[in-house]
Amino acid sequence: MERLLFQGNSQFWFETLRSFSNIAYGGADFAEVLTTAQRITEGDYGSWHDEWRVTADRVSAEARQSLEGGHRVSARDAFLRASNYYRSAEFFLHGNPCDPRHEQAYERSVECFRAAAELFTPRIEPVAIPYEGTTLPGYLYRVDDGGAPRPTVIMHTGFDGTAEELHFTGALAGVERGYTVLTFDGPGQPGPLHREGLVFRPDWENVIGPVLDFAGTLPEVDSRRTALVGISLGGVLAPRAAAFEHRPAALVALDGVYDFGTRAVGRLPGEGAEVERRLRADADPEFDAMLDRSMADNPVSRWAYNHGMYAMGAATPRAVCAAYLDYHVRQGVAERITCPTLVCEAAEDEFFAGQPQQLYDHLTCPKTLLRFTADEGAGAHCHAGAQRLAMARVYDWLDDTLRERPAAA
Template sequence: MQPLLFPGDPSFWYETLRTLGHIAYGGADFGEVVTTCERITPGDYGGWHDAWLATADRVAGEARTALEGGHRVSARDGFLRASNYYRAAEFFLHGDPADPRIRHAYDASVACFRHAAALFTPAVEPVEIPYEGTVLPGYLYRADDSGAARPTVVMHNGFDGTVEEMHFFGAAAAAERGYTVLAFDGPGQPGARHHQGLGFRPDWENVVGPVLDHVLTRPEVDRARVALLGVSMGGLLAPRAAAFDHRVAALICLDGVYDLGDITTSGIPLPRAEAERRLRAAHDPELDAMLEEAMAGSPVLRWAMEHGMFAMGVRTPRAFGAAYLDYHLRDGVAEKITCPTLVCAGADDGFFRGQPEQLYEHLTCPKTLLEFTAGQGADAHCQSGAQRLAFARVYDWLDDVLTHRTPAH
């Protein structure tokens, strides 16, 4: 899809498309997005924040007024959009983790989402999932108030998205089809990173394990039919978990990722083994300078490195690149997955092109590769901008897979 806005800035365009895509499940209005973007200069992270914060503040104010007047649907819709706009506001600021604008906008995003969550029928329930002496934040969605055990989707975002954003990236779509949903933030993801200081960890089975322990105690959950869905980098984390925790009845990778080492070494003009050695070295001023120069010349790389340092809890671009090397499904990990697996792939994925196909090739379980094209308007990373189409295809697949499993009693 050709950029409609910010044609010379792929980072700003993708994040705009991402926000536009959330229109499908109530996360934005087209005019609000366009008029906000008209106030932003390409490449200006501060200007991006200011414009989105102003829009979010205005929409949240209107939602509060609607709620005070007893207009619950209008209030819910406004809070939902404001939550997404606050999320967008702080997105590019993580180069300075101490910047107070980050926590202000993030906390406002969560607060607005929770206001919206309480206004759904049934209400979306905030949950805290016990995890290694602390808790992971999440939300439980029920299809209705019957309390009946239903097929369930456990889901999480990826490198930079919030659990609140999962409402638009799969939770609402699953709930309206009759699934119970548990969405959560794991270590490195915003809820756990901002409030508990937890950085990412590659052994994601030790994150999903406690989440499954929690969800399987809920009466709304059919224990035999629990699927796991991961978005973006979650398309590597979720399969890593499913490889070692066979309570997962079906796996959805939106999109699939096989080896982040491919990503972190691709821009270093050295054989991969040498690039890995130098990334992991105690000191390498030459490589440090090369990475800084590359960041200065690439808005996408600059953002990825700055956010990656924040999410991994490391201090230099090279340390982030070294940490990324541990995130892979090589060495027989992908082959350990036994449940039916859906791997999604966008034809023009600007982040992980070719990765879904690598994952698919290594799977030995029942598997499906679901390709999305430019002709469908769905070729972007995680099918942003085509979420109704994407989730129709994803959940039709899941319906068919779980229909053939015997419900738990």
């Protein structure tokens, strides 16, 4: 898709497109996004934060005013938009996690989303999922208050999304179609990372297992018709989990990732084995200097390394790259997946080009590859800008796949 804004900064443009995309399920308004983006100084992380914060503060104030006046629908809608704008405000601040603006904007995003959640019928319920001596934050979406088991989607995002943003990228779409939906943040994702410093782990089956245990206690969940959906980096995390945790009846990789490490470090100079050796070495000042130059020259690299150090718990860009190498479904892992699997692919994905096809090629389970094109307006990473189209195709596949499974007794 041609850039409409930020011609010299692909990362700023994609994050703006991401907010445009959330319009489809109530996470933004077109002119609010456009006028905010037009005020931002291209490439300036502080300007990005400040302008999104101005918009978020204004919209959240309107939400509170509507709520005080008894206008529940208006309040709900404004709280949803404000939540997304606060999320966007803190997006580029992760190079300094101690920056108070980072924490404040994140907390305001969660606060606004939870205020909106209370205004849905039925309400979207915040949940705390037991996990290794603590809990993972998430949300339970019910179709109604009847308590009957329904086909269920368990959904998580990836490298930089939030459980709250999942409302706009799949959760509400599922409820519209009669699904119970359970969303959550795992380690390395914002809730556990902000509150407890829990960083990413590659053995995602040890995250999904407790989530499935929790889901099994909910009367609205049909454990025989439960699908696992992973978005963005979740496109390798969820397949990794499904390779070792066989309770899900279906898997969606949106979009598919076979080897995050190879993709993330593939542009580094040198032969693969030698690059890996240098990344994992105790010290390599020359390589460190090269990565520092990359961060200085390339805004996408700068953000990826900054966020990676924060979310992976790595001290240096080189340590981040070494950590990335562990996120894959190589070495026979993909072949262990047994449930029907949908792999989505975006034609112009600047982050994971070629990865969905690799994942699909290594699957031995019943499988479907679903390609989204630029002509459809769906060619960007995770089909940003085409959420209604993407969700229609994904949930149609889920409908057809889970219909063949027997319902819970």
